[in-house]
Amino acid sequence: MLIRFRLNGETREIDVAPMRRLLDVLRLDLRLTGTKEGCGEGECGSCTVLLDGDAVNACMVVIGQCDGREITSVEGLGSEKHLAPIQRAFVTDGGAQCGICTPGVLVAAESLLRRNAAPSDEQIREALAGNLCRCTGYERIVESVRVAAVERATLARSKTSNGSPASQRGTKSGAPQ
Amino acid sequence: MTAPNEKEPKSAGVVGKSISRSDGVAKVLGTARYVDDLPALPGEIHGATVRSPVPRGRIRSVRFDPSFDWSDVIVVQASDVPVNVVALIADDQPVLAAKQVNHAYEPIVLLACADRRKLTLAKLAVHLDIEPLVPVLDVATALEGSNVVWTAPAGFGEPNTNVVKRYVLTKGEVDVDAELARCAHVLSGAYSTHHQEQLYIEPQGVLSWWDDDGVHLVGSMQCPFYVHKALVKAFALEPHQVDVAQAVTGGGFGGKEEYPSILAIHAALLSRKSGRPVRMIYDRTEDIEATTKRHPCLCEITTGCDADGTLRVLKMRVVMDAGAYVTLTPVVLSRGLLHAAGTYRWPNVFMEAIAVATNTPPNGAFRGFGAPQTIWAIERHMDALAAYLGTDPMVLKRKNVLVEGDTTATGQLLRTSVSSLECLDKGSSASRYVERRAEIEKENRRRAQRGERKRLGIGASIFMHGAGFTGSGERVLQGKAAVDLLPGGRLRIRTASTDIGQGTETVFRQIASDACGVAVEDIDFAVPSTKVVPNSGPTVASRTVMVVGSVVEACAREIGDRVKTEQVEQGGTFAEAADRLLVKEGSVTALHQYEPPPFVHWDDEAYKGDAYPCFAWMCDVAEVEVDLDTFETDVKKLYLIGDVGKAIHPTMCKGQLEGGSLQAMGWALFEEVVWKDGLIQNPRMTNYIIPTALDAPVFDTTLVECPFPYGPGGGAKGIGELPMDGGAPAIAAAVEHATGIAVHHLPLTPERLFEASLGRLSPTSTFHPAA
Ligand code: FES
Ligand code: FES
Numbered sequence: 001m002l003i004r005f006r007l008n009g010e011t012r013e014i015d016v017a018p019m020r021r022l023l024d025v026l027r028l029d030l031r032l033t034g035t036k037e038g039c040g041e042g043e044c045g046s047c048t049v050l051l052d053g054d055a056v057n058a059c060m061v062v063i064g065q066c067d068g069r070e071i072t073s074v075e076g077l078g079s080e081k082h083l084a085p086i087q088r089a090f091v092t093d094g095g096a097q098c099g100i101c102t103p104g105v106l107v108a109a110e111s112l113l114r115r116n117a118a119p120s121d122e123q124i125r126e127a128l129a130g131n132l133c134r135c136t137g138y139e140r141i142v143e144s145v146r147v148a149a150v151e152r153a154t155l156a157r158s159k160t161s162n163g164s165p166a167s168q169r170g171t172k173s174g175a176p177q
Numbered sequence: 178m179t180a181p182n183e184k185e186p187k188s189a190g191v192v193g194k195s196i197s198r199s200d201g202v203a204k205v206l207g208t209a210r211y212v213d214d215l216p217a218l219p220g221e222i223h224g225a226t227v228r229s230p231v232p233r234g235r236i237r238s239v240r241f242d243p244s245f246d247w248s249d250v251i252v253v254q255a256s257d258v259p260v261n262v263v264a265l266i267a268d269d270q271p272v273l274a275a276k277q278v279n280h281a282y283e284p285i286v287l288l289a290c291a292d293r294r295k296l297t298l299a300k301l302a303v304h305l306d307i308e309p310l311v312p313v314l315d316v317a318t319a320l321e322g323s324n325v326v327w328t329a330p331a332g333f334g335e336p337n338t339n340v341v342k343r344y345v346l347t348k349g350e351v352d353v354d355a356e357l358a359r360c361a362h363v364l365s366g367a368y369s370t371h372h373q374e375q376l377y378i379e380p381q382g383v384l385s386w387w388d389d390d391g392v393h394l395v396g397s398m399q400c401p402f403y404v405h406k407a408l409v410k411a412f413a414l415e416p417h418q419v420d421v422a423q424a425v426t427g428g429g430f431g432g433k434e435e436y437p438s439i440l441a442i443h444a445a446l447l448s449r450k451s452g453r454p455v456r457m458i459y460d461r462t463e464d465i466e467a468t469t470k471r472h473p474c475l476c477e478i479t480t481g482c483d484a485d486g487t488l489r490v491l492k493m494r495v496v497m498d499a500g501a502y503v504t505l506t507p508v509v510l511s512r513g514l515l516h517a518a519g520t521y522r523w524p525n526v527f528m529e530a531i532a533v534a535t536n537t538p539p540n541g542a543f544r545g546f547g548a549p550q551t552i553w554a555i556e557r558h559m560d561a562l563a564a565y566l567g568t569d570p571m572v573l574k575r576k577n578v579l580v581e582g583d584t585t586a587t588g589q590l591l592r593t594s595v596s597s598l599e600c601l602d603k604g605s606s607a608s609r610y611v612e613r614r615a616e617i618e619k620e621n622r623r624r625a626q627r628g629e630r631k632r633l634g635i636g637a638s639i640f641m642h643g644a645g646f647t648g649s650g651e652r653v654l655q656g657k658a659a660v661d662l663l664p665g666g667r668l669r670i671r672t673a674s675t676d677i678g679q680g681t682e683t684v685f686r687q688i689a690s691d692a693c694g695v696a697v698e699d700i701d702f703a704v705p706s707t708k709v710v711p712n713s714g715p716t717v718a719s720r721t722v723m724v725v726g727s728v729v730e731a732c733a734r735e736i737g738d739r740v741k742t743e744q745v746e747q748g749g750t751f752a753e754a755a756d757r758l759l760v761k762e763g764s765v766t767a768l769h770q771y772e773p774p775p776f777v778h779w780d781d782e783a784y785k786g787d788a789y790p791c792f793a794w795m796c797d798v799a800e801v802e803v804d805l806d807t808f809e810t811d812v813k814k815l816y817l818i819g820d821v822g823k824a825i826h827p828t829m830c831k832g833q834l835e836g837g838s839l840q841a842m843g844w845a846l847f848e849e850v851v852w853k854d855g856l857i858q859n860p861r862m863t864n865y866i867i868p869t870a871l872d873a874p875v876f877d878t879t880l881v882e883c884p885f886p887y888g889p890g891g892g893a894k895g896i897g898e899l900p901m902d903g904g905a906p907a908i909a910a911a912v913e914h915a916t917g918i919a920v921h922h923l924p925l926t927p928e929r930l931f932e933a934s935l936g937r938l939s940p941t942s943t944f945h946p947a948a
Binding site for chain 2: 032
């Protein structure tokens with residue numbers, strides 16, 4: 001079946017069986033291995049991607065459901081030269097240890113910050129409750145999200161004050177900011 | 178880069194700074210390649226394992242369904258294994274079971290196929306005919322010994338019993354019972370702990386292929402040289418024919434210490450037979466069922482003290498469940514024993530530690546390595562003693578805590594870097610322990626009056642963890658590391674110490690940078706591959722920073738000195754001098770070997786002496802809220818006061834303390850492997866529950882720096898395992914404060930707390946003031 005969707009801002013068209021998991025299509029067919037598999041049953045969140053802006057577990061979504069929709073994976077958040085604020089914060093503030101949960105956590109956190117620019121610690125914990133991390137104890141993750149929220153706010157302010165278009169340091173995904 | 182116009186290399190001065198982790202960018206971009214992310218090699222196929230469905234039995238036959246098309250499926254059985262042994266300590270574990278199975282999920286047949294779906298069907302087409310034998314599934318039955326289920330290899334265990342290992346440790350008075358009789362108060366108790374699954378989020382996985390050089394293996398692992406040794410043995414190869422490299426590893430916690438060896442042999446067997454690369458990645462259920470777990474443990478303690486609470490006698494028996502094979506059990510048992518006396522001063526000690534075999538999957542390494550089990554026991558016992566004496570536990574603990582100049586249960590004189598008292602006092606003040614205790618009691622009374630059903634509680638634990646290998650281990654191991662000088666004044670660190678998330682790469686760069694003055698960005702970290710790096714010993718035992726880090730420091734210092742000497746003699750920048758040196762000498766490498774501090778002496782026979790070069794110390798204070806109707810425990814806040822010697826990277830140190838403490842909390846409250854007839858009933862993330870961000874407490878973490886003079890970077894000590902040791906007893910103490918229920922057996926699940934509240938699981942303490 002021919003399926004069309006936007007992935008990280010680009011239009012993609014692939015011919016695959018509609019019942020295949022989005023996770024496998026991303027990892028195997030499209031070779032985007034940033035999205036991880038930790039359990040395969042919707043429990044760990046390491047496969048989190050955004051589907052039309054909402055965080056979903058890619059192991060629980062079949063590709064047929066994605067027709068005509070917008071998907072953002074960790075690869076869509078930033079690039080080596082221009083890390084998204086959420087990515088930079090995880091590097092500087094200890095949010096990532098072994099890193100296997102990190103792509104999913106980043107995507108879930110990005111989705112939160114798009115909805116809520118200044119979340120409380122409790123809201124951060126709630127938004128990440130579906131993303132298991134066995135390394136950090138979550139304290140540095142919460143801290144990293146907090147740092148990223150401040151950074152995003154600073155960027156947004158500088159954007160409005162100097163009227164420049166979207167900062168290069170911001171996310172470059174095609175999803176609405 | 179070192180600026181070319183600089184006369185001297187910039188003294189980086191990065192130790193003590195929380196610089197960005199060097200592997201961080203790849204991890205946040207999703208470009209870090211874990212083993213399942215590596216591009217497929219040409220012709221690569223997938224491997225799978227057929228496992229025993231029963232805990233013990235005789236294999237009568239293995240039948241391959243004739244109606245199934247086996248033409249493109251590779252099949253490997255025990256007869257295909259050149260040397261059917263997983264090399265570790267006792268060599269008692271087969272790579273594949275041949276005639277008998279000794280635990281459920283024991284591997285019997287390996288399959289490989291290009292088509293994953295067909296591979297799943299092929300597994301179902303293998304029919305195992307196993308005649309069941311009566312299994313031994315618990316420690317008590319194993320100890321009793323009428324059903325012997327383990328065959329001791331030469332030189333191991335006690336023949337014709339299930340005893341895999343036994344140690345005795347004594348100090349002071351020979352007749353401890355007589356000494357107990359002279360004590361004002363004698364208290365006995367039994368304390369038990371359960372299995373725990375490491376549950377790294379990345380399951381186990383490897384990729385193997387063969388060529389003219391021999392076998393190659395890349396995988397998720399902590400210890401490439403363990404895998405190397407296992408492959409050499411199983412295939413009867415020369416060491417140079419085996420090449421093992423670590424892929425980016427998504428957590429280990431001990432679970433990827435010894436287990437990857439058997440998986441590596443499996444993949445290599447399939448690859449050899451098929452002539453194609455084989456990748457094996459466990460799914461979560463297989464990972465939980467088949468891999469090692471924390472050893473369950475039962476501790477029976479009798480103590481004697483003076484009327485004022487001064488401790489006099491510790492008598493203790495520690496029994497651990499090894500599972501079906503030895504794996505690392507003797508070492509786990511040893512570390513458990515060496516931490517069993519806790520942070521206290523005991524003039525007289527008699528301790529016996531026994532590990533027995535059962536027909537359960539082998540238990541193995543897990544962060545803390547035996548110490549969390551025994552520290553649970555001694556801390557709970559100290560709380561029970563305080564309750565018996567009618568004093569606050571923190572007062573009793575403070576009175577008896579080890580300080581500099583004291584000797585431990587093994588007779589080790591604590592010379593330096595002893596901060597137990599400081600950690601305890603900082604724990605008290607950070608948490609306002611005394612005030613909070615009073616406030617909480619008042620609040621609980623108010624709640625009771627209003628008929629509210631939630632209660633608050635505060636509790637503490639004080640504990641330590643020995644850094645590095647036990648006893649003479651480091652001297653025997655001779656861990657090595659190397660630093661190479663590269664063009665332009667850059668360096669490359671080569672060690673077998675793997676970064677499994679704890680930050681080894683970053684911290685080693687910081688240590689090397691300060692040792693030689695080269696900027697941290699100009700230092701590379703070689704992928705730990707047995708062809709490239711020297712054997713630094715395994716990435717275990719909180720030894721990476723303290724032991725291997727100190728070797729890296731020595732290497733970097735040597736290189737720095739050589740380049741600076743060249744600079745002084747011939748001038749130019751550091752980079753120019755480095756390049757000249759490289760031209761002159763061809764290659765410039767410093768290779769050093771770990772030398773334990775000269776005072777470390779250990780007697781393996783008597784089990785006396787310096788068990789560890791030093792200890793890291795820690796105090797946990799937990800605040801909890803317990804619902805008296807549901808018996809759910811909410812840990813509100815965890816104060817962590819940890820002595821790390823010297824924090825090379827403060828943020829990572831905190832990350833270790835917090836992450837380890839949350840694992841301890843999971844073990845204390847939710848994590849439970851449910852067994853039925855030797856099989857695991859909850860091998861999934863949906864029913865083996867680990868803490869989420871909402872379950873996690875708010876951490877208030879304080880780093881104490883009480884330097885160890887022989888540690889790198891100005892005195893760093895190993896802290897990777899430390900936080901795992903004290904979380905459970907602190908939480909249990911807080912639950913006891915909240916509810917009055919003293920739980921001595923983990924986990925504190927709502928069901929168990931409820932049972933305990935009814936007195937069905939009442940603490941087994943029996944106290945009898947001596948005559
Ligand atoms: S792999 Fe999708 S939730 Fe765990
Ligand atoms: S960083 Fe390892 S699981 Fe989160």
